[in-house]
Amino acid sequence: MATAAQIRANRENAQKSSGPASDSGKEKSSRNNLRHGLTGGALIFLEWENPANFDELWEMLKEEHQPSTATELLLVEKMAQHYWLSQRALTLQTRNVL
Numbered sequence: 001m002a003t004a005a006q007i008r009a010n011r012e013n014a015q016k017s018s019g020p021a022s023d024s025g026k027e028k029s030s031r032n033n034l035r036h037g038l039t040g041g042a043l044i045f046l047e048w049e050n051p052a053n054f055d056e057l058w059e060m061l062k063e064e065h066q067p068s069t070a071t072e073l074l075l076v077e078k079m080a081q082h083y084w085l086s087q088r089a090l091t092l093q094t095r096n097v098l
Helices: 004-016 023-030 051-065 070-094
Strands: none
Touching (some): 051 070
């Protein structure tokens, strides 16, 4: 258990380190734990991936399935994302890109 002096020292030290202040520093630190982009809430593109290829896949699937409701559109979007991520996983298994 920490002593009162240790707790006080920790609080004082915490005031000195507030993290990045600039927008670019905040952006960089927000990706500190990004390794493979296979988990998380948003689809991100790694530096060796071409977002235009994803857009092309997304458009082809929309054209083929012609979603007419919000649910159908969501399902087609998820189909594109899951395919994209499965291809990323296969690439990561076969070559060292990280």
